[in-house]
Amino acid sequence: MDHLQCKVFFGLVICLWTAKISQAYQTVENDLTDENSLASSYFFYQRPEYPRDCQEVQDHCSYTNTSGLYLIKPDGYPEPFEVYCENRQDSAGWTVIQRREEGIVYFDRNWTEYKLGFGFLATEFWLGNDKISCLTNQKKYELRIDITNSYGMSFYAIYNMFRISDEVSKYNLASLGEYSGNADTHITWCKINTGYENCTCQKSCENPHECLDTCDDEDICICPEDYYLMERLCVPRKQCGCHMFEGILIPEGGVHADSDCSRLAICRNGQLRWDETYECGNNEVCEIRNNIRQCYCKPGSIGDGADCITATDCSDLYDAGFTESGVYNIKPTSWLEEAFEVYCNMSDGGGWTVFQRRIDGSVDFYQNWTTYEIGFGSADHEMWLGNKKLYHLTKQKRYTLRVDLVNREGSPYYAKFNHFRIGNKDSKYQLLQLGDYSGTADTQSTPNGYALTYHLNQAFSLWDEDNDAGSSNCAEGNHSAWWYKNCDNSDLNSDYHAAWGSDASIEWYYLPGSNYNILYTEMSLRPF
Structure with missing residues (x-):
């Protein structure tokens, strides 16, 4: 009963309503004439059969006025066993099946332990479901529950037909009968460490020097002396925590x-x-x-706050338990400036560092060399991370490049290259490596990944920094910036939904369905 104070006496006692159960006792083993073989807490009897409960112990034995340990053997149980027989002034022959007093026995046990029983019969124990089942199925029994709360107030409950089933039925509480007693009022709803009063100085952990209740309040469950209210529980003072000078309570x-x-x-x-x-x-x-x-x-x-290091990419964050997609700060190993924001895509295994995205054309991608070097846009919307940052990213590890595309018909595709790396500023941020291709972004009739591998070893080219291999300025003609060759098989930085057609729009040659005026792009990196 988790609403009771741990220090209460909690005993369940069973007796037969028509013939009360009495104490059992131990047979004499070997030499019946050896008086020294009889323990003082047991009583000798001369009947050939064992009593079935404590009521029969009283009927069969002499000197049975003392409560104590005795042997009984209920019908159907294979061997006799000890029980504690409780003899009260007003009645005798109660077979105790459970007792809690001071918390010295651990009651959080498994099925087998509750089946066989545990604890110490003279103090705290559970008799065992097998034994209780045999006991309660041989006669009609009365169940008595005695309870003493933390104030020393005693209560009891009696049910006049208590029975549980066997193990096959999971020791089902088969019958209780009619109730009598005084334990169905206030103590049944007062939580642990609480009592029932209407005149008290109820204190709380937050305000240990002020009373929350007065003698004018109605009867309520309250914390006893030296206990304080913490949220809805009563706890000892030291469990309240500590008060700081700012009025802050530290647990x-x-x-x-x-x-x-x-x-x-x-x-x-x-x-x-x-x-x-x-x-x-x-x-x-x-x-x-x-x-x-x-x-x-x-x-x-x-x-953990005591020792923090900055993530070098989104993969570090994912491995550290940051599994929600969103904006984070990272700092590549060779980056000497402050950490910078990136969007981490935690899908497809997590840890993808996004460096380009097109969604709705809200950001102008026709920018100059410096702007593309630094980066522009918003990490959680349309953006280019920046060639300088991208170089330091791809320098520190071997990365897989993932390109996500949605064509103008709304169909999604992707391309992966398992070794993506670009050069430094002196190389004009040259597309140095791509590795092997996998994905769905090319038709079967074209070489795998050719839309991007066509640009391998090309420098990054813009309208104000023409580094392409052709005679014309591809960046200026396409209104874009890319690793142009002569000019392109792909260009994800061109105008969004360009009115003048495929030559100046977001494109990826050989993309199934339609290879220009692409609706959505995202380029991201993850360690190989």
């Missing part, structure tokens, strides 16, 4: 830093302890999250 075992995170308060056993060496590192920020102020990793950094 037991919790932490909270001062205003500039130069010290960290730790709550242990209801007392504050200060770590004077506490400080935030370069990748950390002092702020409040979830009502706790301390050093936290900056967005995109990985760690």
Whole structure:
């Protein structure tokens, strides 16, 4: 009964309504004349059969006025076993099947342990479902439950026809009969560590020096002395936590830093302890999250707040448990400037660092060399990450390039190249490697990935930095920027839905359905 104080006496006692159960006792083994072989807590009897319950112990034995341990053997049970027989002043012969007193026995047990029984019959125990089943199926039994709360108040409940089934039926509570007693009022709904009163100074962990209730309140469940209300539970004072000078309550075992995170308060056993060496590192920020102020990793950094490192790409973030697609900060290993924002696509195995996206034509992609070098647009919408960043990204690891495309008819396709790398500024951010192709973005009649492999080893070319292999300025003619050769088999940075046709629109030659005026593009990287 989880609503009771742990220190209560909780005993379930069974007796026969018409003939009360009495105490059992132990047979004498070997030499019946050896009086020393009889333990003082057992009583000798001379009948050949064992009593079936504590009521029959009282009927069959002498000296049965004392509560204690006795042997019984219910019908159907293979061997006799010990039980605790309770003899009260008003009645005797109660067979105790369960008792809780001080929490010395662990009751969170498995099926087998509850089947066989556990604990100590003289203190805390569960008799065992097998034994209780045999007991309650041989006669009509009365169940009595005695309860004492944390204030010493005693209550009882009696059910006049208690029976459980066997193991096949999962020891089903088959019958209870009619109820009598006084345990069906206030204590049945007071939670653990609470009592029932109408005049008390109820204190809370948040306001330990103020009373929440007065003697004018109606009868309620309240916390006893030295217990405090925490949310809806009563807990000892030390479990409340610690109060800081700012009026902040730190839970037991919790932490909270001062205003500039130069010290960290730790709550242990209801007392504050200060770590004077506490400080935030370069990748950390002092702020409040979830009502706790301390050093936290900056967005995109990985760690526990005490030691944070910046992710080098979205794969690092995914491996660290950041599995939601969105905007994060990364810093490639050779990047000497501040960390920068990228969009991490966590689909298809996660960890894809997006460096180009076209969605609706809201961003003008006809930009100059400097703008393409730095990057433009918004990480979570239309964007070009920047050639300088892309170089440092592809320099640190071997990357797979994924190109996602939706043609003008709305059909999705993709292309993957398993070793994508570009050169530095001196090489004009040359397309150095692509690797092997896989995907659905080419028709069967064309070489795999030819829409992009055609541009391999070409420098990045723009209207103000003509690096293509042709005689004309492909970037100017296509209103775009790309790794042009003479001029292109693909161009994902051209005008969105260009009115003048395929030569100046987003295109990917050999794309099934339609290879120009493409509706959606996304280019992303993940370590191979």
